Amino acid sequence: MSGQPSDDAAAVEESLRQPEAFARLYDQYAKDIHRYAMRRIGAEAADDVTSETFLVAFRARSRFNASAVGARPWLYGIAAKLIGRRRRSEIRMLRAYARTGSDPVVESWVEHADNRVVAQGVQQQLAGALAELSAGDRHVLLLVAWAEFTYQEVADALGIPLGTVRSRLNRARRKLRTALGADPALVVDAMEVARNG
Template identity: 50%
Template sequence: MSDTSLAEADDASCIERSRREPEAFAEVFRRHAPDIKRYVVRRLGGDAAEDVVAETFMAAFRQRDRYDLARPNARPWLYGIATNLMRRHVRTEVQQWRLLERTGTDPVTAPFTDRSDERISAEATRRNLAGALAALPKGHRDALLLVVWGGLSYPEVAQALGVRVGTVRSRVNRARKKLRAELGGINPMAIVSEEPVHE
């Protein structure tokens, strides 16, 4: 398989080839690292993101012999590894949410936004949202943010977290209800997904 055909191959084919030719795994990294990094930065901030992303792909590389080649898309697998690694950083994530709650500054979008009146109003709502997200149980927050910021489907989130699809549905539904209650009836998904990672 040439480098050109490797770029056109699905993730499972790249991973299978990397078992013989380790450098082929670079294609999986090239495809998914930017999205994984954006997701981790949104959750933990920039300081921890580089380490978590590097650890994610190192773990994936070490585990590539166990990857289920029947799954052509490695995205859920990679998000699952990243989510598991972020568990060591729960305190950092909650601190990020509390910082956003106090300051209204999102570490990902702040450098790219202007300060219009509409934006200031949205930031006030985001502060409330940040506090509510910090208060969610970790499993509920993981499921919700994998859907909203990771762009994963419910079955992909189930695969990433190693739980049933029904559990994902329940966690996301409970998280949405709690956030809606904390925000005085405002639809939390309109705020959480305002700066989506994937459409």
């Protein structure tokens, strides 16, 4: 999932002298960043966001906090900001999922027919509910659900206080429960789709 913090810091430090050392971070995290961006804004835009994330990180590497828990939150924070600039694309994609019930990313990851049926039943409502969240609430919720970040990693990634992470996540979950009809089974299924999809 993530490299050792000391390995990440060493790669960044070494890249200041030998720029090609930064490729270790790319090798470690690019697939995960791309998968996360693809879930948020689609495959084509995810390619751009992934490239831009590492370009921005490379240019800002001298400001990397070597005492941080690793490069993962830093890189996801950059990606989240870039995705935020493409907010309209994300909203359009989520609304398309809500209308059609078809999420090619989820479909490619769901292995069993039973899971696919459950996912399709919940997916439309979930996508519509996600589209209605504020950008800040959506960033927090999806970093927790899709990137499997801890609250502290979300705070580090987005540069916000831990209490703000908790309140945004609570608000996002409450809005999802309301949008999904507050049926506990449906909410659990929706969160599983969000987490595993």
